[in-house]
Amino acid sequence: MNRQSFLRQLLADHVPELTDSDGRPLVEASLTLSSARICAYGDQRDGRPLNFPALQQVSRHWRSLLKSVAAEAGDGSLQAAFRASLTITTAPLLCDASSPLAAGISAGYKACIGFSQVFCHMLLSGLPPSQNLAEVASGPEFFQWLESEDWLLGQHQACAGSPSQIQELYAAFATPQPQPPRADHGELAVAAVALQSALVLATYRAVASGEKERHGLGYRLWQQARWPWMHSVTNPPGRDPDCVRNLFPGPAPPSLQTFLKEERPAMSLDERDRLFSALYWQL
Amino acid sequence: MSLAAISLSSAASAKSTLRAVASARKGPDPWITLSLTLENSGEKPVDVMLSETPNKGILTRVQAAGKLVQFQEDPLEERALMSRAGPRRSWWPVPAGGRWQVGEFRLQAAGLTFPCVLALDLDVRTSQGVHQIHLNDVSVPAS
Numbered sequence: 135m136n137r138q139s140f141l142r143q144l145l146a147d148h149v150p151e152l153t154d155s156d157g158r159p160l161v162e163a164s165l166t167l168s169s170a171r172i173c174a175y176g177d178q179r180d181g182r183p184l185n186f187p188a189l190q191q192v193s194r195h196w197r198s199l200l201k202s203v204a205a206e207a208g209d210g211s212l213q214a215a216f217r218a219s220l221t222i223t224t225a226p227l228l229c230d231a232s233s234p235l236a237a238g239i240s241a242g243y244k245a246c247i248g249f250s251q252v253f254c255h256m257l258l259s260g261l262p263p264s265q266n267l268a269e270v271a272s273g274p275e276f277f278q279w280l281e282s283e284d285w286l287l288g289q290h291q292a293c294a295g296s297p298s299q300i301q302e303l304y305a306a307f308a309t310p311q312p313q314p315p316r317a318d319h320g321e322l323a324v325a326a327v328a329l330q331s332a333l334v335l336a337t338y339r340a341v342a343s344g345e346k347e348r349h350g351l352g353y354r355l356w357q358q359a360r361w362p363w364m365h366s367v368t369n370p371p372g373r374d375p376d377c378v379r380n381l382f383p384g385p386a387p388p389s390l391q392t393f394l395k396e397e398r399p400a401m402s403l404d405e406r407d408r409l410f411s412a413l414y415w416q417l
Numbered sequence: 418m419s420l421a422a423i424s425l426s427s428a429a430s431a432k433s434t435l436r437a438v439a440s441a442r443k444g445p446d447p448w449i450t451l452s453l454t455l456e457n458s459g460e461k462p463v464d465v466m467l468s469e470t471p472n473k474g475i476l477t478r479v480q481a482a483g484k485l486v487q488f489q490e491d492p493l494e495e496r497a498l499m500s501r502a503g504p505r506r507s508w509w510p511v512p513a514g515g516r517w518q519v520g521e522f523r524l525q526a527a528g529l530t531f532p533c534v535l536a537l538d539l540d541v542r543t544s545q546g547v548h549q550i551h552l553n554d555v556s557v558p559a560s
Contacts, residue, residue: 283424341509
């Protein structure tokens with residue numbers, strides 16, 4: 135793994151526009167009416183369009199996807215689930231962009247982006263990172279909560295995963311495994327996203343306090359970055375940057391500790407960005 | 418803390434300190450361009466989310482001379498902030514005593530004569546819930 139390249143891609147504004155070996159885009163942003171199906175799962179999504187071809191692709195790779203999640207699930211804790219979902223979602227960044235992305239990796243991205251948002255939100259909201267996911271909620275409880283919080287509804291389409299698929303994947307994240315996570319980029323991804331999250335929350339707080347400037351890295355990450363795992367950082371609003379510590383089961387990495395210690399509400403956006411950059415590229 | 422205890426929005430209600438300010442101008446036929454700003458007169462920041470209503474944004478209804486006016490576009494900023502799937506998650510803090518320029522909306526003004534006066538309905542989602550704001554007397558000059 136080229137750490138600098140990986141970190142650089144994690145800071146980019148967009149997920150790369152890759153095409154996979156099935157001929158489908160990695161980022162399924164081009165849903166057309168001809169390819170959409172109207173949802174009839176018998177839940178709140180009924181009557182809304184969903185991306186049927188993407189669902190078919192994920193379903194084709196379902197067994198290998200469950201194995202991939204099991205390989206990354208670690209001790210089955212909430213934090214391990216976040217790390218595992220982030221590991222699978224960021225896997226396309228490590229692939230050679232000059233050739234088609236393996237469809238299995240693409241399917242993993244599509245199946246896990248929502249989980250990475252939800253697990254991030256659960257951790258930033260204060261749920262214990264070391265708690266086993268199965269103790270946090272059963273599969274049916276988790277699905278019911280997703281519905282009650284509107285996680286399955288988008289502006290233009292609904293989450294395409296069936297209730298049973300969502301619960302089966304959740305169970306895979308929640309099942310402790312005897313072996314440690316397999317991929318070596320998961321830990322770096324969590325550290326990078328944590329530092330980015332701290333910067334975004336500090337920038338949000340500065341604007342809430344009257345900061346008038348509208349530029350810089352923290353502002354761009356908050357307002358323009360399309361990485362799905364960043365979507366839930368500022369939602370709900372008003373989170374303190376310190377809550378990012380909860381993305382880790384033990385002490386936060388030194389880089390995050392330094393950022394949280396040295397960052398001040400009165401800093402300018404540029405000063406905050408410089409502090410972030412000095413720490414980020416040393417991850 | 419349990420899963421049931423964490424939510425994307427607070428159920429607590431609080432008196433809104435937000436007010437909307439709008440100005441409008443006649444654009445290239447058949448458009449009106451409406452600029453919308455939210456002002457926070459309170460002593461604490463208020464977090465605002467643009468839309469609960471797909472494809473409509475913060476603005477839910479516009480009338481001119483008692484007739485509904487069609488609006489065609491949300492602010493560019495809104496489209497940039499929203500993801501296609503998953504709940505919309507872009508909050509913006511309006512500082513205490515500060516203002517937030519929401520953006521510009523394009524209204525289809527075919528059949529209207531100018532000058533005219535618009536009446537607007539807005540749904541503004543804050544962390545305390547959805548606030549409905551009504552604005553009368555938004556003037557659109559003849560030129």
